[in-house]
Amino acid sequence: MELKMIKLTKQFGDFTAVDHMNLTMTNGVYGLLGVNGAGKTTLMRMICTLLQPTTGKITCNGKDIYKMGADYRKFLGYLPQDFGFYPEFTVRDYLLYIAALKGIRPAVAKKRAKELIAKVGLSKAANKKMKKLSGGMKRRAGIAQAMLNDPKILVLDEPTAGLDPNERIRFRNLISELSEDRLVLLSTHIVSDVEYIANEIWLMNDGRLLHQGTADELIHSMTEGVWKCYAKKSDVPALMKRYKISNIKSEPQGVELRIISGEKPFPDAVREEATLEDVFLYYFGEKAGADDAVI
């Protein structure tokens, strides 16, 4: 399975949400990292044939996916970022309906639905109405519907958004388990989601791809270092103006800072190992910094 994006562009009016993206995906997990509004969802919608590109195209094994239509969509599993259900349907009915939408024969659908309900841990809720599920349960039902047709291409748009840390870890493991032998594209702005499970990470901003590579490659692509140092609380605002600060921790005697900088910011600063989170901040700059400052 090879999915190729060729000069893929989507404009909304005169705003360009996805800007001439050229990418090739084969089997494996691709982590799409980007700030809010980077164009992740727009890109994924085009991959799912929900949105027609303004220019450029997407091909699957060389063929235009929009021309393939149902022949392409049969490979597809999609978990949208913001999605809903038929409120009065039970989990089981919902899955059977989606299975029918995916053209799966009823007998097979029943078996598949049962397996997946167990796999995502919804066995006890199988007969509950969708409107009565918690957020986490809904996400599980969402992943179950995406997996119904055993998709060759699995597109997950922020699958862990709104989940508590436990649930997120469990979900991450589930995705990791489900991602064998297929092409998985996963978007998030939570770095740790993709740090461990993605074979390749894409950094996306303003509709363009800034960098791509493994977590290690991305970390090594940084030309600046990460430093740990201590400062007085009152100095923090000034420091934030000068440096990208990836973490601030208040301690009794002052604050511990994690600073990204080309040169040593303080004489007593200690060089630290960079993480993917630092990379995120490094590339996405002030935006991430500004976010942290609010907290």
Add this chain to the structure above:
Amino acid sequence: MMLLFEIKKVLSKPLNKAALLILAAVLTIGSLLTIRDVHYIDADGNSSTGISAARHLQKEKNQYEGYLTEKVLKQVIQENAALNSSAGAQSDDIQEKNKTAAKGQGFADIREMINLAFGELDNYDYCRIDSVSEDEAGSLYKQRIAGLKNYLNRDDVKDAFPPDEKEWLISKYESLDTPLYYAYADGWKALMDSQYLPTLLMITVLIIGFLVSGIFSDEFAWKADSIFFSAKLGRGKAILSKMGAGFVITTVLYWSAVLLFGFIVLAVLGFGGGDCAVQTGVSNWNSIYNITYFQDYLISTFGGYIGSLFIATLAMLVSAKTHSTVFAITIPFILTCIPPFVGRLEAFARIMNLFPDQLLSINKNLEDFSLYHIGGNIFGGVSVIIPLYLILFCLVFPVLFVVYRRTQVK
């Protein structure tokens, strides 16, 4: 399989369940009101309604069952005159008057036909029969045609119809099979000649519209659209299932309402008389459609069905196009509730006669003289509007598929 799920989506919505309850209530009330329209006055002058009243009335009226020949008409004129001169008719006491009326119940329908035949076409005179002589009785059917001719030649009407239309109207009158066959048909008359049927049809269509309006747009309201359209059949068979659901819901609801209503009313008031010409009813004496009451029922309900399909389809189209259930729901309201008001304006009357709401009241349009020229032939409104909307429905229904398939999920 998908079709069943689509129907389930519609029927499981709490608001839709409520709408179905309303329809059931309307059907019940409508049946009761219709049944109460048939009164029987007993020998003591007391009026009653219901099953046994209908049976008594049937017995009275069926004394006159048969072809309305000169002999029967003469007899009615005689009996009417006798009643008029009786003590009860002269009395000021209501009860006494009612007792007299009770004696006239059997031939009341025939008396009306005489009133209508010998009166002016658009000017009903309740007492016209009193001045019709027995010798004139035999000319009743000729009088019907002569009445039309007089009407068409009247100064105020003269220019309303071109000569070929006048000729056509007269030929329709002349081709009525006479003498008319008469029997008790109050069940059919209550069913077909009152406003209850059109009202029921209108409410049924509004409720059908309410149910089907969400079929296409609710995917968006529920945010289920992304998954729907990214599924293998989302831009193909799944849309056909939605269209199928709309069709099935419209068909099942419509015919359930119409057949149940007809059955309840006729079961109480009697099935007899369905083979009588509609002209035997006061409401249809001037009809240009030479059909029986049973045929009237078939045509009116079939027309209503085509109207329901068309209106439901338009609602679904708006639902598919705008993604708004609320917008879609307004369509049936606009199509059924507004035209009657606009139609009162003289300028619009003719166009409004071809509006889809007219399909819901065919039984009340049998006396309508608006004619249409198509390919050199003349047609009455009823025979134009049904095929017209059948064709329109066949054209618009597939558009649903095209419109929904193009949906972009933004």
